[in-house]
Amino acid sequence: MTQSAPPPSEGNPFAQPPAAPGAPQPAAPQPAEGNPYAQQPGGAPPSPAPFAPPAAPARNNLALGLVVAVVVALATAGVYGGIVGATEYEIGYAAVGVGFLIGFAAGKIGGTNPVLPVVSALLSLGAVYLGQLIGIAMIGADELDVSATSLFTEHFDLLTEGWSETADAMTFLFLAIGAFAAFSGAKKAAVS
Template identity: 55%
Template sequence: MSQSIPSPQPPQPGPVDAAPYAEQAPAGAPYPPQQGAFAGQPGTFAPPAPAGPARSNLALGVVAAVAAAALYGLVIGATKHEIGYAAVGVGFVVGLAAGKAGGRNPALPVISAVVALGSVYIGQLVGEAMIGAKAVHMGFSEVFFQHFDVVQQAWKQDADPLTFLFFAIAAFAAFSGAKKAAA
């Protein structure tokens, strides 16, 4: 009696060859577990896989804040005006650096907003010192570091509602940038 041998069927395309793992797949699971994954019994708790290394590079955030403040101060000193787009840039750079360095820490957007406020303030003081140094024919470092009280008094006299609007814009940009960069 002659038996016919069925021709081999090509494997069906799919995400995983389920045959070796069919016994381990919990009932109702659409796909078998990945090779090496813990299948466990249905209804049991399997601890989550460890996440990648935690990102906490404070130096990156500090460098970004100082660099943004310096650039903002240079813009103010060169133009003798506060520029709103520059404040947005300061906030966004601080927030972006914070999000990249700190990951998804929920406090990070708030912290980056506070750091952005400090960066904008320092940037405005740098701008005031540059303008004052040109007016009195002194060096910037001498005015900024040796006469810091005079620089702060000049900032207080020049501060107007627009100055504080730039603070708010920078804080909002930092908050938003940190949330987007961490996502």
């Protein structure tokens, strides 16, 4: 038993009706300059691959790297200050995290510019110092029953004086650790 193929219009909504007998047959589209995969006239452009990698981020942009490093420094200073204020201890790992995040962000965006590791280390020193001051303000605010914000903004001189009186070798070690982590983080992020 043999089956015949269904007419092109049955079962296929995209089938073209057969040409009338004796009518000229349309010419098959010709490939563009010998390329059978080239775009045919009137065809739709190919769609992008669904799993195409995202566009490459901006790299080797010194100005953008510096701006990102400053923003990350301010954000991590606040987080570090919150940790110091909540625990009432300076935590070395947090200082390493502050420095590394600043350096990593600067190196990832700014690229291999030799200025970035040095600036990242300086920003890390400032961020760890600022974080320690924020922590002192939080601790002092609890003891004095005032807001930490008002203590930080209205009595900043008292905070810096309190910091200098309580600063010991560990305080300066945390500053140095943060700066080293920022310097090395910027170097590592720039080459990856």
